[in-house]
Amino acid sequence: MSTPLTALGRLRALTARRRGVRWTLALARWAAMLVITFTGLLAITFFIGRKIPIDPVLAILGDRASASAYAAARLELGLDKPLIEQFIIYVRDVLHGHLGMSLLTANPVIDDIRRVFPATLELATLSIIVGVAIGVPLGVIAAVRHNRWIDHVARVVGLIGSSVPVFWLALMGLLLFYARLHWVSGPGRIDPVYDGMVDTKTGSLLVDSLIAGEWDVFANAFSHIVLPAGILAFYSIAYLSRMTRSFMLDQLSQEYVTTARAKGLSERRVIWRHAFGNIAVPLLTVIALAYSYLLEGSVLTEIVFAWPGIGSYLTGALLNADMNAVLGSTLVIGATFITLNLLTDALYRVFDPRAR
């Protein structure tokens, strides 16, 4: 009965279904990876919190607590239960946003993080925007002008970017641009005079002040953020230009580029439409990675600039053995990092047919 047409139709349906199955499988795999990685992160923070030298009970009560108070606190923390049960309780707490109380600020850690995280995000986001705007074109031009002076510039930037300690560069920036040249404002996010002048809507002072139309506040906030963001952006520029350059060199040596040139296409079209079009997907994943590195790099930068973000919060807690705050911040930064990492991975698989 089957005419060729319906056979073809059936074949199409079959491949479509197969593709559907493959997609579902890939998605399930990805979700499993996400769950496993998060569990791993939780296991590490749990392990650090419970098993490493500082006794959690003594950390709360101090070492002069009576035996009965000690036992009561132990019971309250659930430390008498089997380890696996403790872990399950811990995971449940984290999923409900219970990260414990901070010893230093006496607030719930989750509230503290909610307060400080936007400052870090603002810094990292501005840095990545600058990093992409300069790093990607630099990488492309360096590849096109291979072994010319611009290529050497890109190489030197890349080398220094992977060799210079961020905290030192930040100090040098402060010394030069703030103390000597007075081009920018000093440490902090905004001058105290302007503090609290605009309502918090997005958490980004720049955006909030623009929404409120407060130009003075915007200008002040900008003069504070421009140096730390510039320092962090330098690292993104170094990383992104290096990756872009190597991706582009790879593409430009391929035959389709020669073909496109032989067809008489303009050089601009060959480079930006053909070659650059082909590196867009890996580039996007590299940019996401660069963003997650920035979240990490901001920890050391924030201290130097007294930037009230999660990095300052984390290190303040570190030095005062405020473990709930340390582990809470580690979890939040880790979760953001992992999500970005795995999203990047998924993105790559969706858009690059070779990776399927």
Next chain:
Amino acid sequence: MSLPTDDSTQDWSMKPTPRQWKAWLLTDTPASRRQAALGRAYRRWRQFSRNPLSLFGLAILLLLIAVAAFGPMLVSEDPLRQVLAERLMPPGTATHWFGTDQLGRDILSRLVHGARLTLSIAILVVVLVVPVGLLIGTTSGFCGGFVDTVLMRLTDVALAFPKIVLALAFAAALGPGVLNAVIAISITAWPPYARLARAETLRLVQADFIHVARLQGASPARILLRYIVPLCSSSVLVRATIDMAGIILAVAGLGFLGLGAQPPSPEWGYMVASGRNVLLDAWWVATIPGLAILFVSLAFNLLGDGLRDVFDPRHGG
């Protein structure tokens, strides 16, 4: 073109000229295993030394090693001796070339003693991490199947973690100190080595000489340790050289936060941190140790890039 293999190169009673040495090293028909190995090493050196930047990196590192080994004997000043009358002296004075810090300690002497600390920490991390990565990676690639899946998922999970933040958390929990900083960094540094070793192993396992060894009755452990691990090591070591730069930055970062070597030890990251408070009055206290970190880290990057070009031409360009 066949190279001249005149008899005099084989005749050890006569002292060979440099030209004959070169011919002996570059011959296409080595007479012994040793000659072949030496010849290969010489060719690699010729390729490596063609890149001035890599040579520059190598020179800085040799200088660093010399300073770490002999420097403390050459600088007379005690790195811990405080002379409060000579606080914050600028660089360039006759007795203190690099100036003094806020406690009147000689910065040059502290730098020199700190070189030993920095170098030994970086080497310690690599010594801890490389064998672990090699073991996990080669086992994973060699065994395949279930073992491979488990080990590689574990590696993927570890790779997805934020390194510096986790090292901070570990260092905070373990308490400050050099050894704890080493442990904290090592815990987060092994996954890339496992990945690399696995990839190399997968490439090697299919080779004929491995099949031959297996047919001759070599045990899996013997194949792994005698055949696969040695062949993986060159790419792993290249990777380790480049990684040294990152490790040194991480060590300095922990030191800067006060989680690494403890005062008054002359660790470079801690020296930068202590110069922070006097930055506006005495720029050199923070600047000079930072420059030292930058140069050493740069040197490892340059050397690593040069070695990679020599050992792994696939990634050149």
